[in-house]
Amino acid sequence: MKKLILSLCLAFAFGQTTNAQLHFGIKGGVNYNSEAIIAVTENVFKGAEGKTGYHAGIWVRAKIPVLGLYIRPELIYTNLESSITYSPARIGADALQTDFSFQKIDIPVLFGKKFLGVGNVFIGPSFQYVLTQGFDVNDIPEVTGDGFTVGLQIGAGIELGKLGIDVRLERGFNDIESSFLDDATSIEFDTRVNQVLVGLSYRF
Secondary structure: OHHHHHHHHHHHHHHOOOOOOEEEEEEEEEEEEEEOOOEEOOOOEEEEEEOEEEEEEEEEEEEEOOOOEEEEEEEEEEEEEEEEEEOOOOOOOOOEEEEEEEEEEEEEEEEEEEEOOOEEEEEEEEEEEEEEEEEOOOOOOOOEEOOEEEEEEEEEEEEEOOEEEEEEEEEEOOOOEEEEEEOOEEEEEEOOOEEEEEEEEEEO
């Protein structure tokens, strides 16, 4: 069902560009994830703290006839990290400081409105496919989890000629359920991402 929704939204997004003026370009920027591990079912993680990551990708924008809005689908690679204290289940083991890394492909489908010639506001769903996730300590084996999730992006920006800058808030709609084995015990946790993104774009 999730893949069907993604396919329908993408079909609608690109279908709107048939008879409209197109703009396309590249973008990149930084993002800060406020929470990369939201809920933990076992008491093994403490003190999760977000860190700055980065994103880069391409975008297409087209005006929607009659409505006075534009639609802007994007294809973005995102890298995130969080610093976490991990307490192994085995007796006598010391707590470890580790980074949790998270790489995903984002496909935001944004609907926006321009104003005053240079400003714009926008909102829309962001379809996300998790590429890899894991910890940087050998004590934690390979992490497995959900591959496809959905979030929401809302933001505003300005454009000066071919250059643009925007600030966005992103919130995950559904859980990203991940797990690993800790001394034969399955540890389940939620890596849903809420983040702030600052992006710089260039229009060709």
